Amino acid sequence: MEIIIQSTPEDAAKVAALFIKQLIERKPNAVLGLATGSTPLGLYTELARMHREDGLDFSGVTTFNLDEYIGISSEHPASYHRFMQESFFSHVNVPTKNIHIPDGNTSNIPRFCERYEEQIRQAGGIDVQVLGIGHDGHIGFNEPTSSLASRTRIKTLTEETIVANQRFFTLGESVPHHVITMGVGTIMESQNCLMLAFGAGKAQAVASMAEGPITAMCPASILQMHRKTLLITDLPASSLLTKSAYYQHVYAHKPNWQRF
Ligand code: GLP
Numbered sequence: 666m667e668i669i670i671q672s673t674p675e676d677a678a679k680v681a682a683l684f685i686k687q688l689i690e691r692k693p694n695a696v697l698g699l700a701t702g703s704t705p706l707g708l709y710t711e712l713a714r715m716h717r718e719d720g721l722d723f724s725g726v727t728t729f730n731l732d733e734y735i736g737i738s739s740e741h742p743a744s745y746h747r748f749m750q751e752s753f754f755s756h757v758n759v760p761t762k763n764i765h766i767p768d769g770n771t772s773n774i775p776r777f778c779e780r781y782e783e784q785i786r787q788a789g790g791i792d793v794q795v796l797g798i799g800h801d802g803h804i805g806f807n808e809p810t811s812s813l814a815s816r817t818r819i820k821t822l823t824e825e826t827i828v829a830n831q832r833f834f835t836l837g838e839s840v841p842h843h844v845i846t847m848g849v850g851t852i853m854e855s856q857n858c859l860m861l862a863f864g865a866g867k868a869q870a871v872a873s874m875a876e877g878p879i880t881a882m883c884p885a886s887i888l889q890m891h892r893k894t895l896l897i898t899d900l901p902a903s904s905l906l907t908k909s910a911y912y913q914h915v916y917a918h919k920p921n922w923q924r925f
Contacts, residue, residue, distance in 0.1 A: 666875060666894045668912040670903045674863040677897045678707030681795075681859055684895065686715055687925050688793055688857075693725040696785075698794030698852070699753070700731050700805075701745045704861045705795055706752055713756035723759045727788050729781075731796075731805035732846035733767040735774070735819065743833040743840075744769070767817070767845035778817040778845060791855035798862050798870045801825055802883030806846035813879075813887045815848030849884050858894040860885070865901040872905035 671677040685708075689695050699705070715721040730745060739746035746766050754764060765784055771777040785791060796804050801823065807815065808823045820843070822830075827840045834840055852858065862871045874885035875896060888894045903909050 666889060666891070666896055667915075668875060668903075668906070668909075669895065669897045669916050670900060670906075670909060670913055671897065672900055674707050674861075674899045677861060677863065677899055678711050681708045681861060681895075681897050682711035682715060684857075684859060684925055685712060685793060685795075686719075686721055689721060689723070689726060692792065693722065694727070695725075695792045696727045696729065696788045696790065698731065698791040698847070698855055699728050699749065700795045700797050701748050702797040704797035704863060708795065708861065709753040709756070713753070716757045721757075723757045726759050727763040728759055728765060729785055729788070729791060729847070730766040731794075731852075732844055733769040734841040735769045735843040735845060736841050737769060739766075739768075739770070742835075743830075767847075769841075769845060771845075774819050774845065778819070781817045781845075781847075782851065785851070793857040793859055794852055794855035796852070796858055796860040796885075798860060798867060798874060798885050799826060800829060800866060800870055802870045802873055802885045804849065804852060804860075804885045804888075806844040807849050807852075807884045809882045809884065811849055811881060811884050813853075813881055813884065814850040816851050817845065817847050820844050820846050849887055853887060853891055856893065858888055858891055860888065860894060860896045861898075862896070862902040863899045865904060867898075867902045868905040871896070871898055871902050872907075876907060 733745045737744050801809050806820050830840050873883040879886045879889055
């Protein structure tokens with residue numbers, strides 16, 4: 666795992682956006698795995714700026730989102746369909762037919778999930794999967810004790826995640842308890858993982874993920890076994906890493922040919 670510590674979330678978002686820009690320039694038909702939550706917002710803003718000002722072209726890009734709530738309409742303000750539309754898709758030129766987000770209103774969840782996996786395979790697999798991390802170490806909606814080999818499927822949210830995500834719902838409205846999420850095994854098959862984590866509240870999850878034991882109690886920790894994961898944090902989120910001086914040294918002394 667490569668760990669890049671930046672002073673601010675804005676700086677971190679720029680590094681992440683540059684990685685994706687260079688991928689798209691190298692491979693115009695790149696397949697992006699996308700995430701929701703507040704963490705990737707700066708990345709989406711920067712990619713939209715690159716599209717507007719630098720002509721970064723998403724017309725050949727295909728996207729697959731990690732997850733969606735079950736049982737709320739795709740028009741609901743807290744749905745991940747709506748979130749993606751507002752924070753990213755309406756600002757760039759990914760063709761609508763290339764956008765894939767789990768359907769939380771499907772009448773046959775197992776069949777939908779199998780088909781989602783098949784669509785990822787047919788697209789040639791995911792080139793880079795953007796990830797945030799939950800306070801309990803979840804990725805996508807793969808809560809602690811999720812199988813580290815799991816595929817796209819239904820999951821039940823933990824109380825902690827329901828409370829954390831209540832802020833996206835109006836007062837008195839309850840957060841759905843069930844979701845469809847890509848599995849940990851699905852995520853592990855992507856060529857690159859780009860995990861972002863910001864703020865002191867994520868410091869424990871970041872330390873467990875990067876330096877703790879590999880365990881289903883912290884699903885993100887399996888990324889220690891991933892062939893190419895880039896973890897980009899701000900300073901507060903890196904505060905519990907025991908080897909942060911080493912990671913900073915590595916980044917500062919990267920050979921030029923390895924820089925992006
Ligand atoms: C949700 C999403 C995750 C995200 C996590 C953290 O549970 N399903 O993909 O990483 O929230 O959210 P935030 O970035 O808002 O802290």
